[in-house]
Amino acid sequence: MSEEKNIVSRRSVLKGAAVGGAALAAGSTLSAGTADAATRLKGSTVKWTTRGGGATGDAIAKAVNDAFTKKTGAKVVAQQVNSDDFQNNFAQIMQGSPDDAFGWMAGYRSNHFGEMGLLADLTREIGHLKANLPTAAIKGSTSPVSKKPYILPTTYYPWGLHYRKSMVKDIGMNPEKINNWDDFVKLMTLTQKKGLVGYSLGAKGGWEAMGTFDILNARINGYKYHIDLLNGRAKWTDARTKETFKYFAQLIPFMNDNVMDISWDGMRDLLLQKKTGAMMMGSWFANDFKAKSQADYDDLWVVPFPEINPKFGVDTIDAPLDGISVAANGKNVSGGKALAEFWASPEGIAQAVKAGDTNIYVSKSFDTSSYDAFNKQKLAVLAAAKNIMFFLDRDARGDFAGPIVGPAIQNFIKKPADINKILENMQAQWDALPKN
């Protein structure tokens, strides 16, 4: 499908921005084009949606939106919505009366809805921000079909193996040295021996387990095979896919008993309450650890998922790219575009970081020199990878990822012995999808 051109081009240059680490010309303002926009904006109202994030999310939104209001005189009305609900009802919301601008995700989700005319074309805004954005980020935000960007890239984060340094020390291992599959199994085994969970997973939301599947498949069969599989060029019934699930099945005995009862926030809570050895997750939840206490945050650590097949090493990572999108049906589209551009600009980013945002920004203006240890480690995890995936439900088409792959993986976890039947079924359902 058309997705592949997009994915193959999202290469290591994306991480280059963060790894470079040098503060570039800070304090660059929005380009001249928005000067007239500023006069037009004065007095108008722009509506903003914050996608999840709790109190920190609201604080960040307030800081950025207030700075925008100060700069342009436009009023911003902000609301926070539950992230999963917003995602699941996105098509309906966009066709109804959506807010003008909101945080969204690059990949299938912005490309598909943009091509359908529900997201505004942000070519001009990306043009204004081009100086500060790595080429790969711009490429990752652009639809390969219409060649237009429907999202302004802002942050990305690694999916990695998270654990608590104190717990690893307790079982006699070195938290700095969890490098290969044997170390990983040892960590889980020893943690389990202490009566805790070895590897926590919460599959209730349907997507959490995709993180484990993605990374196992990329480690065992390589990045190219994984992308081919998600786009129908490789088969789910292939022996290589079955191999991935064999490794997945090895993890199941280490998992918590209530995998189907908890979602990603349950996984986070298990780690927060020191009840689990390791978990595979995106690093966005680190803010929650910091909110609990600085000690908890300092205890948190992340490493690339260990190598399995020496042919591929740790060369691939899920690093979803997030950004700001504008609803085509919003009441104030031009206001929305201006607000989106502000959020993605160095000025807006500076405000967000000051308000407590710990995410990694792709912007070249982003200063990582003052990064704390955990964030430096996040950068290192990103840097270790040559190939970047956006996560299964952003790399595969929407009517396949959610309704078919999600339940299939959940069913596999419930009953690993059924794997052949499940894979045959997945392949049949892929074959039955309308292809155009």
Place this chain on the structure above:
Amino acid sequence: MKLAATVQKKRSRRSLSKTDRFTLATFVGIPTLLQIILLWVPAVVTIILSFTYWNGIRLKDIQWAGIQNYKNIFVNNPLFYQALKNNAIWLAFFVVIATPLGILLAYQIDRGIKGHAFFESIYYLPVVLSLAVIGIIWNFMLQPGGFVQGLMGRDIGNAISIWGNPKINTWVILGIASWRHIGYIMLLYLSGLKSVDPALKEAAAIDGATDWEIFRKIILPTMQPVNIIIVVITLIESLRAFDLVYIIYGSPTIFPLLNLLVFQNFAGQGISMKGAAYAVILLLLCIVPIITYLRISFQEDIK
């Protein structure tokens, strides 16, 4: 009496006055129009769409699919059969346990058993809450890290798996759904019972009929219109069960239901007309038994 009857006949043969016609047109016409627009047109459109491929956004993307969506559901989706099973269990539970309990409660309350005011309120309380709210409450209490788990001394790490355990979750969900359904049925039946002539019951009691005989031979037949409503409601509520399970799980994998499958394929990023096909299947499953049942009941009536 004969005079009144003749006057009555005369009145019905007289044609409707202008005001009558206008009243008829407004009070029957407008609701009918709304019904057609808001109910029938979307229903017919859904049925038509179930034979197409479409992602729900631009009209020009609609492609004809024939029966492919149905074939896909019947052949490729094991969740469909699990959902049918769960809906069937739901129906059986309601028919055998929940609805009869509601009827029994209504009957006893009507007879004025001790503490009937208490029973009325505790059984009616859940009916006042929407199923979504009930779902949120129970999800919060029974999930790992939740209130009930905490009472048992279990935290998130070693909590008893309730929602995820296929042996337990069916009965917990049905129990919660029944909690509401019993009160609902009880209320419907109570209002019907109030209209049964007490003289009938007294006469039967004097003649020596037992409680059960009174119920079966006098109350049940008199309550025929209410019985029809109760049967239809029990059937519909079991087949279209959704709110409770959606609030708890969000996705159909762990406890599939037909309506959850409709939602999964119609909402969010997974939009496909398989959702319409599921909806049509659900419609047929509801309508065919109901129409059959109504025809039988009304035929008896005519007899």
